[in-house]
Amino acid sequence: MSNRLANLKRLATSGIVASGLLAALAGPGLAQEQVQKGGTLSVIVQPEPPILVLGLNQQGPTQTVAGKIYEGLLRYDHDLQPMPGLAESWDVSADGLSYGFKLRRNAQWHDGTPFTAKDVVFSATKFLPEVHPRARANFSHVESVEAPDDYTVVFKLKQPFPAFIKAFEVSTAPIMPAHIYEGTDYKQNPKNATPIGTGPFKFDKWVKGSNIHLVRNDKYYLEGKPYLDDIYFRVIPDAASRALALETGEVDISQYNDVEPFDVQRLKALPHLTMTTKGYEFVAPLSWIELNTREAPLNDKRFRQALMYGLDRQFIRDRIWFGLGRVATGPVNSVTPNYEADVAKYAYDPDKAKALLDEMGLKPGSGGTRAEITLTPMPYGETWARAAEYIKQSWSKIGVKVNLASTDVAGWVQKVSNWDYQATNNFVYQYGDPSLGVARTYTTENIRKGVMFSNTMGYSNPELDALFAKAAVENDPAKRAGQLGQAQKILVDDVPVIWLLEMEFPTFVNKRVHNAVTTAIGTSENFADVWVEKKK
Missing domain, CATH: 3.10.105.10 (Dipeptide-binding Protein; Domain 3)
Known part of the structure; x- marks a missing residue:
């Protein structure tokens, strides 16, 4: 690995591929762990999301769930440096006017349709500017979005916009399936009830007022991932009940405002829980x-x-x-x-x-x-x-x-x-x-x-x-x-x-859960790297 890293550092200035490979090497989930595959994860979601189509709604609870279904071109580490997402590599021109992305060649939508540059162009030029206020502002700096081939996308800016490299996180610019939404009323599309993304987990069922169930995407583009079989997102409106669910092990993860600050010290003392305030660097509340x-x-x-x-x-x-x-x-x-x-x-x-x-x-x-x-x-x-x-x-x-x-x-x-x-x-x-x-x-x-x-x-x-x-x-x-x-x-x-x-939000994680917080969006990440120890 050391020789390979040295070679990539030497190549880093030569173009788009080297930049992405270096980012991949710097990304999370590379530690050699004794990963246990399978198992179910239980996560609090509060309040209940109004919808799971992340392009249409960017509230925190929506991203908690839909961040496992949809993906952006990039992810970001705790220092806010970009890492590969649906783009495996990228390059920014010296004048700051051109951003090129090489896309994953083996990614596909949950219905089996191949993911291509067409989806990125559609999302950036049509879907998101119409319905996503933050993306609309970000992409207003764009002169054109071109796809030289099915796996390359180039954004040409009207003028330099240095913050643009931070505009591709999954909530800021979720990539939406063109084959489902193109030519439709996005907000009224019947497929909104059964969201289809490229992420490591697929939508299965939503029992309103109770839980949302996601299952493993067996055709995810990262070989062997995700490790989990499925995830249940539990709707628990009462703060005392949420704290109790963590205490008893009924749920494995909480985030954001799930736990009232006056309960934090008591929960921190429990031997089966860990607490971190990492994973909120991107939102920086x-x-x-x-x-x-x-x-x-x-x-x-x-x-x-x-x-x-x-x-x-x-x-x-x-x-x-x-x-x-x-x-x-x-x-x-x-x-x-x-x-x-x-x-x-x-x-x-x-x-x-x-x-x-x-x-x-x-x-x-x-x-x-x-x-x-x-x-x-x-x-x-x-x-x-x-x-x-x-x-x-x-x-x-x-x-x-x-x-x-x-x-x-x-x-x-x-x-x-x-x-x-x-x-x-x-x-x-x-x-x-x-x-x-x-x-x-x-x-x-x-x-x-x-x-x-x-x-x-x-x-x-x-x-x-x-x-x-x-x-x-x-x-x-x-x-x-x-x-x-x-x-x-x-x-x-x-x-x-x-x-x-x-603000620092407390994220509580059951100790049997590994890799819950690995990036700057913490538990809003896609959880492809998360695994759980089997209960004894």
């Missing part, structure tokens, strides 16, 4: 308190800065999230490329907060109240409710009265997306690059009423817009880093949101 900057006094950055100083975010991390995560310093998660650490800091300082409110002319009135706002908490479980209560108490100490307005999930989405709120807590994903997952939250062009996870705060700064626009197309890494660093400094001064935590 960041939580915050979002502020509707259209309304006074939230339209004054001094008020927003006062709210920042008036919150002990270390307490929130230690006592409400029980040590999960890191206190955020700004809009970019520190695990994401081009993170800027040299920004203004907002340590907990109620006196500074009061001084800023005094400067605004907001003097204490009856009961010490200077201003009053409404906080609509995100209805995602008990921990978020506790955070809202703490925020209310903290801001009351600087003279800002907070009224809590409870909603259900649908009502919350309706209010926030239509700007019918003053403050709410939320978290979003960064997708491996600020141009993909950060800029969308703050640029003026993305103020889109009715669209969740856009610039729902109504924040607008032309200087910031220009920096994000330049960084998106800057091919010089040093210049781009400078532009993104300056953008972060502007945002931290303007405080359009109150950044809370770089």
Whole structure:
């Protein structure tokens, strides 16, 4: 292996094949293990996905299941470096305008139809731009997508877009079967009920409210894989019941918000479970308190800065999230490329907060109240409710009265997306690059009423817009880093949101399960490498 690796390193500059082979050697699942084939895996999925066609819905629960059915051209390691997926190798031109992919020659769809470049061209030019908001934005940079032969695809860009290499993960750009969807109404296609992908597992049955069953794809293109016979995804709405299912061994894996933070230490102590916070590097979740900057006094950055100083975010991390995560310093998660650490800091300082409110002319009135706002908490479980209560108490100490307005999930989405709120807590994903997952939250062009996870705060700064626009197309890494660093400094001064935590989700895995978390999307991966020890 060492001689082969040395030869490939020598060839790495010679073209498309070497780049992919080197990535393959660096990929997961290469350790020589005593793999046991067969067996059933049981995974929590919560809430129940609305649909399993990943091109039509990219919510976390959908990807948890459908990430085993569908695949993207690339996968990404924990350092966000690309690895082979449906593309076995790739090449990027020196000017950043051409991305070439060599495709797997032995991949096929679950119905037996061969996978070819036609599927990639269809997905990138027709299906995804129509129904996938994130892919639409990414592929808007593309001038053309060509297929010189059945197993080669070349993307020509209008101008450099360095983040483009991160745009091929399975949730960001799932490859869809052209023979099933071409010429149809994608959202109404009857095949949506029985999804067909190229992944290591095939759809078998969905018992609504109970479980989703996937079975082994015996014709998967990686010889001998997957190792598992099948996977059951268990729908368990109640958090206490999910924790109990892990304790008893009824389920093998949890992820994301499945386990409330206050249950983490107890479950970590159980001898049959392991816990990791790895596997979320690609999404790099960041939580915050979002502020509707259209309304006074939230339209004054001094008020927003006062709210920042008036919150002990270390307490929130230690006592409400029980040590999960890191206190955020700004809009970019520190695990994401081009993170800027040299920004203004907002340590907990109620006196500074009061001084800023005094400067605004907001003097204490009856009961010490200077201003009053409404906080609509995100209805995602008990921990978020506790955070809202703490925020209310903290801001009351600087003279800002907070009224809590409870909603259900649908009502919350309706209010926030239509700007019918003053403050709410939320978290979003960064997708491996600020141009993909950060800029969308703050640029003026993305103020889109009715669209969740856009610039729902109504924040607008032309200087910031220009920096994000330049960084998106800057091919010089040093210049781009400078532009993104300056953008972060502007945002931290303007405080359009109150950044809370770089979130770390606990993933619990039964010790009999191997290779559950091997890439930057963790348990959303395809599980081709996962195997289980037989129960004794």
